[in-house]
Amino acid sequence: MQAHNHSHCIDAALETAESLCAKRGTRLTDIRRRVLEMVWQGHKAVKAYDLLDQLSADGISAKPPTVYRALDFLITEGLVHKIESMNAYVGCPHPDDDHVSQFLICDQCEAIQEVNSAALDQALGDAAQSAGFQTNRQTIELHGHCASCRAS
Ligand SMILES: [Zn+2]
Numbered sequence: 770m771q772a773h774n775h776s777h778c779i780d781a782a783l784e785t786a787e788s789l790c791a792k793r794g795t796r797l798t799d800i801r802r803r804v805l806e807m808v809w810q811g812h813k814a815v816k817a818y819d820l821l822d823q824l825s826a827d828g829i830s831a832k833p834p835t836v837y838r839a840l841d842f843l844i845t846e847g848l849v850h851k852i853e854s855m856n857a858y859v860g861c862p863h864p865d866d867d868h869v870s871q872f873l874i875c876d877q878c879e880a881i882q883e884v885n886s887a888a889l890d891q892a893l894g895d896a897a898q899s900a901g902f903q904t905n906r907q908t909i910e911l912h913g914h915c916a917s918c919r920a921s
Pocket residue numbers: 773774775776778779811812
């Protein structure tokens with residue numbers, strides 16, 4: 770991930786979340802907002818138990834189900850994606866667009882980049898269809914090394 774002022778990313782993510790929830794009539798409660806903010810602390814995937822630790826450091830005694838419910842809400846609203854291969858969560862940079870995602874995961878700096886290839890999605894859809902397969906969940910996660918790690 771290139772050097773940048775990450776507080777802009779966090780501000781933009783929270784602002785988009787507020788307006789999306791307002792538009793959809795869903796509630797971005799304090800705990801959901803706080804969990805989203807913590808997921809956005811960087812461009813790395815965050816694990817649920819790290820979120821729990823940070824909440825208790827904040828003086829909020831949250832139980833695991835509280836955090837999982839908040840994450841479920843954020844995933845349903847498209848604000849957060851789950852990285853299955855890491856059992857961790859990452860913020861979506863464009864939750865207002867309907868999209869399917871593929872993830873490029875750097876094993877060195879752990880940065881996660883979301884890409885959205887419609888062509889890939891189409892090809893997989895076609896392959897599944899011709900196999901008579903009904904897809905319920907699709908996970909495409911590539912592990913490797915990001916551009917900035919490769920450059921350094
Ligand atoms: Zn950022």
